[in-house]
Amino acid sequence: MKLAYWMYAGPAHIGTLRVASSFKNVHAIMHAPIGDDYFNVMRSMLERERDFTPVTTSVVDRNVLARGSQEKVVDNITRKDAEEHPDLIVLTPTCTSSILQEDLQNFVERAQIESKGDVMLADVNHYRVNELQAADRTLHQIVQFYIEKARRKGDLPTDKTTKPSVNIFGISTLGFHNNHDCTELKRLMAALGIEVNEVIPEGASVHNIKNLSRAWFNLVPYRELGLMSVQYLEQEFGQPYVDVTPMGVVETARCIRKIQSVINAQGANVDYEAYINEQTLYVSQAAWFSRSIDCQNLTGKKAVVYGDSTHAAAITKVLSREMGIHVVLAGTFCKYDEEWFREQVSEYCDEVLITDDHGAVGDAIARIEPSAIFGTQMERHVGKRLDIPCGVISAPIHVQNFPIGYKPFVGYEGTNQLVDLIYNSFTLGMEDHLLEIFGGHDTKDVITKGISADSDLAWSKDGQAELNKIPGFVRGKVKRNTEKFARDRNIEVITAEVLYAAKEAVGA
Numbered sequence: 333m334k335l336a337y338w339m340y341a342g343p344a345h346i347g348t349l350r351v352a353s354s355f356k357n358v359h360a361i362m363h364a365p366i367g368d369d370y371f372n373v374m375r376s377m378l379e380r381e382r383d384f385t386p387v388t389t390s391v392v393d394r395n396v397l398a399r400g401s402q403e404k405v406v407d408n409i410t411r412k413d414a415e416e417h418p419d420l421i422v423l424t425p426t427c428t429s430s431i432l433q434e435d436l437q438n439f440v441e442r443a444q445i446e447s448k449g450d451v452m453l454a455d456v457n458h459y460r461v462n463e464l465q466a467a468d469r470t471l472h473q474i475v476q477f478y479i480e481k482a483r484r485k486g487d488l489p490t491d492k493t494t495k496p497s498v499n500i501f502g503i504s505t506l507g508f509h510n511n512h513d514c515t516e517l518k519r520l521m522a523a524l525g526i527e528v529n530e531v532i533p534e535g536a537s538v539h540n541i542k543n544l545s546r547a548w549f550n551l552v553p554y555r556e557l558g559l560m561s562v563q564y565l566e567q568e569f570g571q572p573y574v575d576v577t578p579m580g581v582v583e584t585a586r587c588i589r590k591i592q593s594v595i596n597a598q599g600a601n602v603d604y605e606a607y608i609n610e611q612t613l614y615v616s617q618a619a620w621f622s623r624s625i626d627c628q629n630l631t632g633k634k635a636v637v638y639g640d641s642t643h644a645a646a647i648t649k650v651l652s653r654e655m656g657i658h659v660v661l662a663g664t665f666c667k668y669d670e671e672w673f674r675e676q677v678s679e680y681c682d683e684v685l686i687t688d689d690h691g692a693v694g695d696a697i698a699r700i701e702p703s704a705i706f707g708t709q710m711e712r713h714v715g716k717r718l719d720i721p722c723g724v725i726s727a728p729i730h731v732q733n734f735p736i737g738y739k740p741f742v743g744y745e746g747t748n749q750l751v752d753l754i755y756n757s758f759t760l761g762m763e764d765h766l767l768e769i770f771g772g773h774d775t776k777d778v779i780t781k782g783i784s785a786d787s788d789l790a791w792s793k794d795g796q797a798e799l800n801k802i803p804g805f806v807r808g809k810v811k812r813n814t815e816k817f818a819r820d821r822n823i824e825v826i827t828a829e830v831l832y833a834a835k836e837a838v839g840a
Contacts, residue, residue: 340665340688340708340728344458345426346371347467349387351474351557352422352454354504354533359385359418361408363436364426365392378731379505388412392429405436409443409451417449419538422470424454450538452477464556464640465668467504471533472560475541479568482542489546496595496602497527499547501558503534508643508727509741510534513553516740520578524591524604532558545569549594553577553742554642555669572597578742579646580654580750581618584611611744618747621755622654630758631656636697638685638707639726641666643741645676647706647725650750652680657754660700661685663693690714701808704757709733718808723757789815794828810835 345362349371352360362369369389376384390408409421423440437453444451455473456466482488498521503514511534518528529547530540544550550562550573562573572594578587585608592604612619621627635657637648644664651657662677663685664670670686677684685696694714697705705715705722709730715722724733725741740746791799802810810831817834818826 340690340710341462341464343427343463344456344461344466345424345454347461347463347465348422348424348454348456348470350463350504350506351467351470351533352420352424353385353387354535355420355474356535356537357385357418358420358422358538359412359416360387360422360424361390361405361412362387362424362426363390363392363405363429363434365428368426368428375506378729378734384505385416385418390423392432405434405439406443409439410446413443413447413449413451420450420452420474421447422452422454422474424456425458427458430458450477450481464666467557468560471501471557472564474538475532475544475561476564478538478541479544488542491546492548492598493527493529493546495527496525496598496600497529497547498591499530499532499544499550499562500528501532501550501552501562502554502556503531504557505534506727507534507554507557508640508729508733509735509739512735512738512740513742513746515738516743516745517551517553517578519745520588520743523607524588525602526591526595532561545571547571548598548600549574549591551591554640555672556640556642556666577642577646579643579746580650581612581616581744581747582653583646583649584743584747616744616747618654618751621751622656626755627655630755632658633703633758634658634660634700636661636663636700636702636705636707636711637681637725638663638665638693638705638711640664641669641673643726645673646741647750648677648680651706651754655751655754658682660702661696663687663696698808698812704754706754706757720808721757723753725753789818789823790825792825792827795826795831798828798831 345364345368349360349362352358353375372386388408390405405423409423412418413421423436425436440451440453454470456469461469479488500514500517503510514531514534521528530536530544544565550565550571552558552562552573552575554577555575559575565571566573574587574590574594576583576587576590578584588604588608592602596602635651637644637651637659641664644662648659648662652659659681661683662681664673665688666673667686667688673686674684685693687693690710693711697711697714697720698718702720705711705720706725707722708726708728709724710728712722712724739749741749799807799811814826814831814834817837818830823830
């Protein structure tokens with residue numbers, strides 16, 4: 333496996349734990365050594381929740397390594413079943429515990445004999461998939477488990493709800509603005525006269541999974557979680573799904589029209605065009621803003637977009653199609669979804685980058701020198717080093733991306749939030765002008781290095797002072813040209829004299 337101090341998507345067991353802990357009264361047990369058990373800490377630090385079901389670790393220690401788990405895993409499952417009375421216990425290995433090659437399915441079957449609740453093994457190849465893929469597969473596995481269980485009992489509903497209804501898939505713990513998006517989607521469905529049958533997995537009971545088939549259709553706002561489940565439901569029950577992400581004015585309207593088509597095909601008679609027009613003109617401010625002088629000041633400015641498939645594709649379309657901003661590069665770390673991503677963004681950007689190497693992304697940003705970046709927390713750090721503003725639009729995320737205030741990215745209120753984020757992420761002309769007049773912000777003397785991990789160059793105090801005198805809109809380019817000049821000549825510290833020499837060399 334590739335080791336990195338920065339990863340866009342975590343290991344597979346994190347995805348499984350995200351899904352298991354999103355359901356109500358579902359307990360996850362992780363077969364892992366100490367060191368893999370950071371999920372509880374991560375969740376308690378990031379999610380602003382008063383209460384959640386912690387994950388239990390069945391520790392792999394030296395005794396286990398020497399003799400195998402023997403009864404340890406089975407005992408931990410039955411003990412938690414007796415203590416917590418969960419509806420379901422999900423056992424997941426990690427990359428490190430998988431090395432033991434133990435028959436965990438056998439442990440699960442033995443534990444199920446004594447447990448009152450259900451017990452299942454997260455059947456995920458921890459060496460072949462990442463957090464997002466594992467989350468999608470685990471959710472599909474749980475949905476299939478309870479559908480088949482209800483079918484065996486003859487307890488599977490065969491009727492549809494009287495009014496049009498929807499299951500919303502993909503809302504989970506540690507998701508990017510998921511809770512706010514879910515609230516906005518519920519409001520949107522209510523406005524369309526559609527009942528919400530179930531939200532999966534966040535806050536759902538596994539006992540209600542058998543009722544998923546009663547909905548008229550499924551909605552999957554994020555490609556990363558829920559797609560396998562709705563495809564399974566379509567195969568089993570002929571239940572259609574809508575996978576258009578309602579992010580931005582155009583895509584929100586397209587999503588609503590797709591919903592209209594799906595429910596009208598099942599006997600409804602609705603026309604949402606008046607609603608779309610009303611929301612676009614009077615509720616969403618995005619269409620008005622796109623014609624304002626403020627947005628026209630952004631026309632042609634260069635931007636780089638990077639994140640998961642869903643958010644990066646959606647933001648690329650909003651920037652290019654709705655705000656007239658020049659997207660030079662759009663990229664995603666979801667390499668498994670490359671074909672779909674390229675198809676979505678190719679006509680809206682100059683270049684597509686598919687990689688999970690944060691260094692490659694940083695180097696691409698340094699080469700392009702955009703006016704703004706829209707990416708993950710990693711790209712925000714890159715932007716700080718290059719003095720380029722960044723709006724965070726995707727996981728991986730920080731506690732600041734779990735806002736207490738209402739900030740959805742989807743629906744018509746989401747369009748307003750996106751406009752604010754995009755507009756405020758650019759350093760505007762007057763702001764840049766004033767910074768130059770008044771000498772910029774107060775700064776401390778720092779040693780500035782390049783983006784690449786192999787950069788070993790430093791700037792002296794006088795060299796940094798001279799660099800700061802250069803206008804902000806060309807400073808980044810001058811800095812990188814100077815560093816290239818110094819690196820070619822094996823100069824390790826860039827002084828004012830080196831800066832002048834580099835300028836003359838480029839001029840020549």
